[in-house]
Amino acid sequence: MGLLFVETLPGPKVFKCKFCKVDSASHDAIVSKDFHGRYGRAYLFKKVVNISLGPTEDRQLMTGLHTVNDIYCSSCQQMLGWRYEKAYCDSQKYKEGKYILEKSRVLKEGW
Numbered sequence: 001m002g003l004l005f006v007e008t009l010p011g012p013k014v015f016k017c018k019f020c021k022v023d024s025a026s027h028d029a030i031v032s033k034d035f036h037g038r039y040g041r042a043y044l045f046k047k048v049v050n051i052s053l054g055p056t057e058d059r060q061l062m063t064g065l066h067t068v069n070d071i072y073c074s075s076c077q078q079m080l081g082w083r084y085e086k087a088y089c090d091s092q093k094y095k096e097g098k099y100i101l102e103k104s105r106v107l108k109e110g111w
């Protein structure tokens, strides 16, 4: 492994990877706090940083069929959530291109 470029977000309110503590998302990027992940509560973000995408797959979620990619911390490779690539139901289209971070896999820093 070479040196990894890590993007730092402006504070004060930043979510960090729980495992290696690199920045994951800014508080300002939250779209909704009312989501459910694999491990409980989850947040929807319009932008996250320092992640890599897993393979594209179709997944049946509580709100219907979606095409998603799991997202992994680019620093420690832990799975942090997923990205919505495509929603098949019109009412869910707003999620396309947005990201879920599992609350249990990120740390809040600065508040």
Ligand SMILES: [Zn+2]
Binding pocket: 017, 018, 019, 020, 021, 022, 073, 074, 075, 076, 077, 078
């Ligand atoms: Zn990490």
